Amino acid sequence: MGKLPALAILVLFPAVAYAQTPTCDKLEGEQKQLARELLSTQHPYDCCDGTIIECLQEKPVCALAYRLAENICLRVADKQDRDKITRGLSRRARSMMAGKKSKIDLEGLSSVGKGGAPVTLVEYACARCPFCAKITPKLHEAVIEGVLKGKVKMYFKVFPIRGHSHSKETGLGFMAAVEMGRFWEFLMHSYENFDRFCIKRQFNWAEAAGMDKETFKQLVADPGVRDRVVASKKEGIVNKVEATPTFFINGRKFFGDMNFEEMIDILEEEYDRVKGIEYRK
Amino acid sequence: MNWRGHSWLALAARLYLGWVFVYACLHKIAYPGMFALDIATYDILPLWVINLAAVTLPWVELFAGAMLIVGFRVRGASLAVAGMMVMFMVAIVIALDKGLGMACGCFASQTTEEDPISFLTVLRDSGWLFLAVYVAIFDRNAIGIDRLQKKRRNPHG
Amino acid sequence: MSAEAKKQTWFSGLGTALRDAVLITAACSVMGLLVNLFHPEKIPYIAEEEYETLVPCPEPGGEVTPLEATDPSIHAEDTFIVDARRKPEHQVWKLRDAMSIPYDYLEPIPDQTLKELIRRTQKTGARRVLVYGDGKDPDSGEQAGREISGKGIKNVFFVKGGAPALKGPEPGGGP
Missing domain, CATH: 3.40.30.10 (Glutaredoxin)
Known part of the structure; x- marks a missing residue:
């Protein structure tokens, strides 16, 4: 009888982690399996050392881990295969973590958005x-x-x-x-x-x-x-x-997937980074 | 025109073309949504046509390809294939003219790096168009169901 | 061979074939529409929202290989040389009998010039095309080489450092 609760915990354990992002929570069957596999092998490139699934279980939750988990599950729901997803993630990491910043002359150009935006x-x-x-x-x-x-x-x-x-x-x-x-x-x-x-x-x-x-x-x-x-x-x-x-x-070149949602997500991620927002509230 | 060798040359062309079309349509039939996105990427058809094309076109590819392989109504099937080839080529030329660096979407949903469109794609398609036109013009006594039917109708012919 | 078969022309029986093609297309389309009703991945017949299709437009160009200004192949007889700098600079100094194709960052090389380049490389039996430019960053030679190579011309090279590297230090230490 003592084995049953342990087994239940083992089965429920990933589900507990999934409950933390809305898209991951909605996945079913093979898609859920693929998302689970990716979340337990991929690491966020900042803020937490473990795999994404491990980071999601820490308190407070690393904002980047949550963002990447949601991103992975959105890609899975979009029927992207494992290779495409990992390639997309590594391009995203490359965009965000590249050390070298390009020199861009903005003199005389008008911008849109608030001047003080970081x-x-x-x-x-x-x-x-x-x-x-x-x-x-x-x-x-x-x-x-x-x-x-x-x-x-x-x-x-x-x-x-x-x-x-x-x-x-x-x-x-x-x-x-x-x-x-x-x-x-x-x-x-x-x-x-x-x-x-x-x-x-x-x-x-x-x-x-x-x-x-x-x-x-x-x-x-x-x-x-x-x-x-x-x-x-x-x-x-x-x-x-x-x-x-x-x-x-x-100043860093963006190598990630060229779609509107992904760009918005990455710009928000950069905002969090500049503002020092490391953990989810 | 009446040379017997045409039937055999056309048979080789038919098997190859048939295989290409059947192979090309399988992924599109399995994932119509992805194929619709591929069509939309060409930025040619109006929105209301895109899904209709994505749902129907792969089935034309499948049956036309299969009919070429088994030799049933071969000339009609090869004309259908030729028509599709012309359509695809026009789409690719328009996309190239716009300067789009996009995936062809000809086979499985490949990424731009794996299967980018270029004038080589147009060249490849014109090769297939040539084969389809060759079959349509010269394969008058197609080996396969067409020939069997002809023999049954006219056993002494 | 029957008399009927002998009379066959390219277009005989085309009507039947066209009718078959239309029938195949129509029947398969209906089938596709019906299958979609029960398809596990079914999509609405008419898309409700615009598809988000974002495909970057690449700058056209091909492969171009860098060469050091000291590379002996620059002076080989089967190397055809192109000067991508502006006309006035070309008139002051050029390497051997370099053909002048000034590179413009906004306008493509005219087709007529490319045809002339092909004609001259064929005439001289050249096996490679070497382009040198202003040697700045970006280097007009590298950019021109990329464009020439993208037009289907093979074995295109550019000189690293462009004309200044080829000229070397001027006698008397001048610029």
Whole structure:
């Protein structure tokens, strides 16, 4: 009879740990098995020395361990296989723990988000990159009025991709908008109308974003503006930007999975780190 | 056109193409959601078409592939395969033109590193298109069920 | 061989084949739609939310191998040399009979220039293309080499340190 309670504890023990993150708790069958295996082999890269499952049982709970557990279970629920999940986790660790910070010149650029926000997000992007057009407005919204409000301020650096048609002209357009102090308005308008683009329209878009059309035209043709775009592109190449969008979080290149939820999670993780929030309340 | 060797050459092409299509569709049939995401990534079809395509297309691949293998209604099946090949190639060319560094989504849901699209993908697909068109034009007396049926209908032919 | 068989053209029987193709597609589509009803991984027929598809757009380019400025293969006869610096710099100094292809960070190398490069490498029987640039960080030679290699030209190298490394210290200690 004495064996039964012990057996029950053994069976229930992982379940107790699972009850700590909502997504892990919902998994069933093979998915639950895979999540359990990953949680008991992967280690958080900060804050706690044990495996994630061990860290979840400590009190107070390491915030990063909880975050990673939830991330693993979300990936499992998304039907990612073991290799893909471990690759994603190691890329995430690489993004967050890389020692070297890149030099990024932010002078003269306008940011969105509160000036005092402790996390600086820099995006290198091309005006004609379809996925930049999707993720940038979402991040913009999150930084201004969403979960990242007060936590993150965001900058944009022009990186025209040679393979995109009209990347040069639109890159010059973005930089002209920087010069005219209407950058984010112009960017949002351009990305909103991404599929309706034709080269002549960008002058109308400049007007719609509150700029004087003629001044904008002159700036697009200005060698000084061109030099700034070239300088931005060169800086990106030095910082190993090989595709757009490429993000830098507090100067460290982001290698993680390119999806909105993951980015939000990682930016919040960085906020916790800068603020010294190590444990969950 | 009436050379007997065509049937044998076409048989080899059919078995190969059939295998490619049957193999390609299995993962898509098992995981329609992942295939829908692959289709959506091409950023061509409107949202309301994506899931319908993801649910139906793999079954066309399966049956057209299987029909090529067993030799049933071979010309129709090869035309269906050719039509799909043209569709896939157009999609890949559009994605390449947009400069997307994405996975092909042609077989199992592979990552971009494992199966990125490039002009080689278009070249590979045009090879398969050529085989399908060859079968459609030259395989008039397909070895398999078609030939058996013909013999049964016309035992002295 | 029957007379009917002899009359066959490329397009004979195409109507039947097309009809079959349409029937196969229609029947399989209906089947797919029905199977989805009972599929353990079933999805709604019409997607309710936009798919989140985030795929980065890579800067096009290919493999390019670095070479030290002292590498003897730079001076080999079967090496075709490309100068990626700006025209005025090229006019002041160039290595041997280097072809000038100024690298622009915003605009791709024109197709016409690439065709000319291919024509000249074939004419001279060159086995490798060596690009040198301004030697800065980033180096225009490395970037141009990447772009040339990405266009399908094989054996593309670039000189580490670019033109300044090739020139070496100027006589009289000048810049």
